[in-house]
Amino acid sequence: MTQTPQASQARPLVIGGNGKTGRRVAQKLDLLGIPVRIGSRTGAPAFDWNAPVTWEPALEGVDRVYVTYYPDLAFPGAAEQIGAFSEAAVAAGARRLVLLSGRGEEAAQRAEESLKASGADWTVVRSSWFAQNFDEGFFVESVRAGEIALPTADAVEAFVDTDDIADVVVAALTDDRHIGRTYELSGPRLISFTDAAAELSKATGRAIAYVPVSNEEYRAVLRENGLPHEFADLFTMILDGRNAHLVHGVEEALGRAPRDFADYAREAAATGVWDV
Numbered sequence: 043m044t045q046t047p048q049a050s051q052a053r054p055l056v057i058g059g060n061g062k063t064g065r066r067v068a069q070k071l072d073l074l075g076i077p078v079r080i081g082s083r084t085g086a087p088a089f090d091w092n093a094p095v096t097w098e099p100a101l102e103g104v105d106r107v108y109v110t111y112y113p114d115l116a117f118p119g120a121a122e123q124i125g126a127f128s129e130a131a132v133a134a135g136a137r138r139l140v141l142l143s144g145r146g147e148e149a150a151q152r153a154e155e156s157l158k159a160s161g162a163d164w165t166v167v168r169s170s171w172f173a174q175n176f177d178e179g180f181f182v183e184s185v186r187a188g189e190i191a192l193p194t195a196d197a198v199e200a201f202v203d204t205d206d207i208a209d210v211v212v213a214a215l216t217d218d219r220h221i222g223r224t225y226e227l228s229g230p231r232l233i234s235f236t237d238a239a240a241e242l243s244k245a246t247g248r249a250i251a252y253v254p255v256s257n258e259e260y261r262a263v264l265r266e267n268g269l270p271h272e273f274a275d276l277f278t279m280i281l282d283g284r285n286a287h288l289v290h291g292v293e294e295a296l297g298r299a300p301r302d303f304a305d306y307a308r309e310a311a312a313t314g315v316w317d318v
Contacts, residue, residue, distance in 0.1 A: 125156030200228030225291030
């Protein structure tokens, strides 16, 4: 990866800089000697997607932005907010925007077009499901309990490691060759949730099972835990097979293969995150 002279002096804004991909992007930029501003509600200045008044202060002195959106680009209103923010970013002097998007999500693609319409120097990074959802997100307590109950049946997914995502994002933020590119990322193989449970069992040395449940049962669990029940809709993208094929954005952007889920599982298990 090569940096432009301007990039080495710049201050990127990393929205969601405490999240799964944003934290890694910020850490990798820091290792390159590039100071980072974290865009979050607890940042200084604070950034809140639902409070546009916070956008301009967060963008002051920034020329590049890693754009992640919570809860998900597939949610209603996301494309409009992405468009409004992108216009504000370009007006503030932040011309290079790198957007984390989703594979096979029509709503996410509308958000991509909203970002591009701002006139920014853009890169889009479309990702499959994160491997780290099993130790940093939705599924960590289920893995600890030894039972992953989800409405995915025997569908397969090409789980992608968030370190691979972060490496692609950092390349896009620091190298002009990635401007105007859309990278679709996946892991190196397709696996079912039963396969994932088997890899986690092997990594932890104890039995972890995948248990299929209905979509309505899963919605009820989300509601009980105070999470948007719309998250259940994201599983339809696994069930309908739209992403049941490998893509090669990691190789295209970085010139190397993506990490395998088994390697992720071994390294995560070694941290003790799933110890009972």
